[in-house]
Amino acid sequence: MKDKQELPDVQPEKTGISRRNFLKTLTGTAAGIGISQMFNPALIQALEKGLQRHPVIWIQGQGCTGCSVSLLNSVDPSIADILLKVISLQFHPTVGVAEGENAMKHVYDVANEYNGRFSLVIEGAIPVAHNGKYCILGEIEHREITMTGLVQELGPMASSILAIGTCATYGGIPAAKGNVTGATGVMAFLKTKNITTPVVNIPGCPPHPDWIVGSIVHLLESGIPELDYDGRPKLFFGNNIHDNCPRLEDYDEAFMSMSLSDPMGCRMDVGCKGPDTYADCYKRKWNSGMNWCVDNAVCIGCVEPGFPDAMSPFYEPAY
Ligand code: FSX
Numbered sequence: 001m002k003d004k005q006e007l008p009d010v011q012p013e014k015t016g017i018s019r020r021n022f023l024k025t026l027t028g029t030a031a032g033i034g035i036s037q038m039f040n041p042a043l044i045q046a047l048e049k050g051l052q053r054h055p056v057i058w059i060q061g062q063g064c065t066g067c068s069v070s071l072l073n074s075v076d077p078s079i080a081d082i083l084l085k086v087i088s089l090q091f092h093p094t095v096g097v098a099e100g101e102n103a104m105k106h107v108y109d110v111a112n113e114y115n116g117r118f119s120l121v122i123e124g125a126i127p128v129a130h131n132g133k134y135c136i137l138g139e140i141e142h143r144e145i146t147m148t149g150l151v152q153e154l155g156p157m158a159s160s161i162l163a164i165g166t167c168a169t170y171g172g173i174p175a176a177k178g179n180v181t182g183a184t185g186v187m188a189f190l191k192t193k194n195i196t197t198p199v200v201n202i203p204g205c206p207p208h209p210d211w212i213v214g215s216i217v218h219l220l221e222s223g224i225p226e227l228d229y230d231g232r233p234k235l236f237f238g239n240n241i242h243d244n245c246p247r248l249e250d251y252d253e254a255f256m257s258m259s260l261s262d263p264m265g266c267r268m269d270v271g272c273k274g275p276d277t278y279a280d281c282y283k284r285k286w287n288s289g290m291n292w293c294v295d296n297a298v299c300i301g302c303v304e305p306g307f308p309d310a311m312s313p314f315y316e317p318a319y
């Protein structure tokens with residue numbers, strides 16, 4: 001197997017840290033930056049610069065981690081640039097290496113040190129049933145830290161909260177019919193606790209990496225972006241998918257797809273929820289601009305409050 005450390009240096013000018021050193025720091029880890037990697041001197045330097053800009057604590061409740069995976073797929077800017085130049089990711093349960101009590105203590109240390117000056121990123125829904133016991137994030141001195149408890153503690157300390165993904169924004173899949181855990185979205189939860197920290201909703205199941213990165217950059221450079229009625233940046237969620245769909249002409253001419261494998265025609269008769277959905281997938285596209293849902297299937301309205309129940313059944317017409 002090729003030694004990763006022999007890979008060419010391709011982006012030192014972008015990150016201020018050589019690709020070789022960057023990859024070196026990742027050796028032995030699954031995917032990303034963790035607290036233990038701060039022992040690397042080049043990373044310390046890069047992270048310190050980031051810290052002066054903006055520390056971020058990323059916590060996860062009820063989700064599938066798809067939101068984090070989507071962010072890791074960010075191509076431009078690269079995930080390395082985001083982590084090393086845009087933000088200082090102080091805690092992330094999936095890509096961080098630290099775990100256990102030390103990791104939990106680090107969360108509180110960062111929150112206390114940067115009280116009022118950090119962003120709290122929340123991925124996944126918040127389960128409120130049974131005193132929050134459905135989601136225990138860790139322990140400190142045998143005290144269980146629940147998702148509900150941590151959001152209540154850190155929420156008022158953060159300068160802003162980013163709810164990432166439809167689970168975090170509106171409850172999403174965990175809040176679908178049944179919902180034994182009492183899953184709820186961030187804004188709804190904060191309201192019940194009288195926490196008034198500004199929230200930016202970035203829905204999507206998962207959200208597009210550009211929506212996450214773009215919202216973070218906007219937040220850091222120009223403050224909270226203009227939001228719609230559902231707390232989403234209009235920048236990304238201001239336009240209706242159906243009104244801008246490249247297949248709108250087919251719809252107008254009643255030229256309809258008969259099945260998902262039919263490459264032509266409007267997808268409404270096979271379940272497309274584009275008319276009820278506001279996002280810019282039609283022009284941004286996914287997978288580095290390769291394709292989007294309507295190319296190969298239908299829009300299932302993954303960015304909308306009430307998803308998935310309100311958009312179900314996915315493959316049957318809504319009208
Ligand atoms: Fe939810 Fe995130 Fe859907 Fe998954 O964790 S928005 S289930 S794609 O990824 O929370």
Ligand code: SF4
Binds near residue numbers: 242243249273274
């Ligand atoms: Fe509207 Fe969907 Fe048809 Fe596109 S494919 S025109 S979004 S119903």
Ligand code: SF4
Binds near residue numbers: 294298
């Ligand atoms: Fe979600 Fe629809 Fe965009 Fe697909 S096209 S990502 S289902 S909003």
